[in-house]
Amino acid sequence: MQYIPNILFFLALVAGIGYFTMNMRKVIGRIKLGQEVDASDHTKQRWSNVFRIALGQSKMVVRPIAGLLHIVVYVGFIIINIEVLEIIIDGLFGTHRVLSVLGPVYDFLIASFEILALLVLLGVIFFWTRRNIQKIKRFWAREMTSWPKNDANYILYFEMVLMVLFLTMNAADLALQNGVASGAYTSETASHYIQAGAYPISQFIAPLFEGMAEGTLIIIERSAWWLHILGILVFLNYLYFSKHLHIILAFPNVYYGKIKPKGQFKNLDSVTSEVKLMMNPSADPYAAPAEGAEAPAKFGASDVMDLSRTQLLNAYTCTECGRCTSECPANITGKKLSPRKIMMDTRDRLVEVGKNVEANGGEFKDDGKQLLDDYILREELWACTTCNACVEACPVSIDPMSIIMDMRQYLVMEQSAAPNELNVTMTNIENNSAPWPFNQMDRLNWKDEV
Amino acid sequence: MSETITVPTMAEYMAQGKKPEVLFWVGCAGSFDDRAKKITKAFVKLLHNAKVDFAVLGTEEGCTGDPAKRAGNEFLFQMQAMMNIEVLNGYEIKKVVTACPHCFNTIKNEYPGLGGNYEVMHHTQFLKSLMNEGRLKVEGGKFKGKRITFHDPCYLGRANNEYEAPRELLQKLEVELTEMKRCKSRGLCCGAGGAQMFKEPEPGKKDVNIERTDEALDTKPDVIAAGCPFCNTMLTDGVKNFNKEDDVAVMDVAEMIASAQDL
Numbered sequence: 001m002q003y004i005p006n007i008l009f010f011l012a013l014v015a016g017i018g019y020f021t022m023n024m025r026k027v028i029g030r031i032k033l034g035q036e037v038d039a040s041d042h043t044k045q046r047w048s049n050v051f052r053i054a055l056g057q058s059k060m061v062v063r064p065i066a067g068l069l070h071i072v073v074y075v076g077f078i079i080i081n082i083e084v085l086e087i088i089i090d091g092l093f094g095t096h097r098v099l100s101v102l103g104p105v106y107d108f109l110i111a112s113f114e115i116l117a118l119l120v121l122l123g124v125i126f127f128w129t130r131r132n133i134q135k136i137k138r139f140w141a142r143e144m145t146s147w148p149k150n151d152a153n154y155i156l157y158f159e160m161v162l163m164v165l166f167l168t169m170n171a172a173d174l175a176l177q178n179g180v181a182s183g184a185y186t187s188e189t190a191s192h193y194i195q196a197g198a199y200p201i202s203q204f205i206a207p208l209f210e211g212m213a214e215g216t217l218i219i220i221e222r223s224a225w226w227l228h229i230l231g232i233l234v235f236l237n238y239l240y241f242s243k244h245l246h247i248i249l250a251f252p253n254v255y256y257g258k259i260k261p262k263g264q265f266k267n268l269d270s271v272t273s274e275v276k277l278m279m280n281p282s283a284d285p286y287a288a289p290a291e292g293a294e295a296p297a298k299f300g301a302s303d304v305m306d307l308s309r310t311q312l313l314n315a316y317t318c319t320e321c322g323r324c325t326s327e328c329p330a331n332i333t334g335k336k337l338s339p340r341k342i343m344m345d346t347r348d349r350l351v352e353v354g355k356n357v358e359a360n361g362g363e364f365k366d367d368g369k370q371l372l373d374d375y376i377l378r379e380e381l382w383a384c385t386t387c388n389a390c391v392e393a394c395p396v397s398i399d400p401m402s403i404i405m406d407m408r409q410y411l412v413m414e415q416s417a418a419p420n421e422l423n424v425t426m427t428n429i430e431n432n433s434a435p436w437p438f439n440q441m442d443r444l445n446w447k448d449e450v
Numbered sequence: 451m452s453e454t455i456t457v458p459t460m461a462e463y464m465a466q467g468k469k470p471e472v473l474f475w476v477g478c479a480g481s482f483d484d485r486a487k488k489i490t491k492a493f494v495k496l497l498h499n500a501k502v503d504f505a506v507l508g509t510e511e512g513c514t515g516d517p518a519k520r521a522g523n524e525f526l527f528q529m530q531a532m533m534n535i536e537v538l539n540g541y542e543i544k545k546v547v548t549a550c551p552h553c554f555n556t557i558k559n560e561y562p563g564l565g566g567n568y569e570v571m572h573h574t575q576f577l578k579s580l581m582n583e584g585r586l587k588v589e590g591g592k593f594k595g596k597r598i599t600f601h602d603p604c605y606l607g608r609a610n611n612e613y614e615a616p617r618e619l620l621q622k623l624e625v626e627l628t629e630m631k632r633c634k635s636r637g638l639c640c641g642a643g644g645a646q647m648f649k650e651p652e653p654g655k656k657d658v659n660i661e662r663t664d665e666a667l668d669t670k671p672d673v674i675a676a677g678c679p680f681c682n683t684m685l686t687d688g689v690k691n692f693n694k695e696d697d698v699a700v701m702d703v704a705e706m707i708a709s710a711q712d713l
Contacts, residue, residue, distance in 0.1 A: 260559070261555075261558075261610050262608055262610075263609025263610050264555075264560060264609075267528065267563045267564060268524045271524045271525050272528060274525070276532075279532055279533075299525075329638055329641060329658045329662075330652070330658070332658075332661060333641075333651075333654045333655055333656050333657065333660075334654035334656065335651070335654040336653075336654075337652070379653075382652055383651070383652040384644050385639045385641060385642070385644045386644030387639035389608065392608050392636070405522065408520075409522040411522055412523045413522065413523065413525060418521060419650075421648055421649040422645055422648060425517060425518075425521070425645065425648040429513045429515070429518055429526060429530065430526060430529075433512030434481070435478055435513060435647075435648055436478065436482055438481075440509055443476070443481045443508055443511055444481070444506065444509060446481060446482075446487040446491065447491075447494075449487065
């Protein structure tokens, strides 16, 4: 009988981590629906980006208030997770505060966890007010209704509850420790609560528990302990359904992020070979394709499978902060384009395609839909000035502009569906090598004009 | 600007068996747009003044393909790129300077993958190097103490991380350099990039160039300095929209330097 809590804990742990692993494999499988990318270059630069941008949060602090608050929550999140390690050992082996053997180091650890927990709690409350009271514009855009809006708040509530549980657990523990020390609590169960840790924050909560019956106090402590760890497991599994996946994916996403200058758009190899063929005077225009030759590649992207794995990872990484959208000149001036929506649409469509593929034994069954038009509108794509403000703004190296460009390529090269003025421009370039209808032979006339 | 200026072409240089120090890539705007032609001429005057041995391609130059590529027509882009690369490689060009950030970005970043490898500089970078070498004098003159705000072209700034060259030149003009709220890496686009220059904007509350010009005018400038012929057009239109064209000039950095020297 005495091992029941340990067994239950073990089962909860296995279920929590197991379900999470299963879902993360789905995420990886879906990302692999995209085109392969070669990121074997610039390894040093990539790691340096991971340390600077992801671990170091260097782009978060471009906006100081949100950036510093985020660092508090982020550091708190990482450091407090050391405590989870102790909780897991205690849970599995029925020990209590097993790391207290570290003595003064343990006191220091617990004290810092407590301070961070309070800071995280305050930070998260502040985040909530920015979203719901202050109503900062980027959180109230066209794409931020229903699930995206609720998701953001659920995450904040989750973090608030987890921090409150953590502090309650410590406060009850401290009250028990004090009770045992003063001889008020004498039962065998109470004797587990040895003197351990330093409690700079929960010492102010502990007095609330003074004078409570020993049994009640133990129930409070145990409940907070169990709810805290179960809450963490539930939160872990919530990530898969949420924009909050960024806490994991930000790191690989930054690693795979663009290394080249932002102005350098990729050259399509499939086009290069065609153009070389066209410009080769000895090429036979009527030659039949070689036996077994590959079918010509599709130009650009109309659905998620046409995008690269990096772009799909981008979509899963996006935490919908909206910094991109709030810097986008098209969005600022009231156009429909929102780079954040490009990422959200890509993820939504990827999830839809992924479920389709998973349900049909690895094959995609045509569902009559695609990313273009059913999610991302042409009006959005044509509003982009390719200014790279969204790419610059993203704290985790997401590149919404590359998706816009790939979809424009599909529209122009597969569908000849450019806006008419652009067709005129392109015809001019073709005919007289300038976007305007001027003769190439007149290119140097300026030198003689007064 | 009444006197004609000598602008040698690569074909002439080739005929004489000479090679220039640098090729000046004029670009479509610089060749055909009435406003941008003034920038071209100002830059050429500075090149002459600094005794730079340069040449242009003239009628052998063609659109780099930038607007086609950003519009999604990779095919047309690569056609243009390969034609230009054949010409450039044929003349064994090593160094290119251009007053257009779009040409600059395309030749610098996108041509190497198609066989065109050159040292490419934006004209503000080139002018800065001439200044540092002592070949070009950049000093106050009529702009001394004037309030100037510099609008970062996206394809020079964010796209290629060059924010300082134009500012260093302006500071040497002893101007009072004032920054817009959104500047450098967070500078707002003028609205022309990505082939937007050649089409009507999508429906919205206002045009991007109006938003940007409004912000520039907030700094109460005497001159809005630009480093791109397209930004120049967009901001000039914006200034007209606010009926400020008599008070606020939109000028390229090269024009300002040339004008300060009464060239």
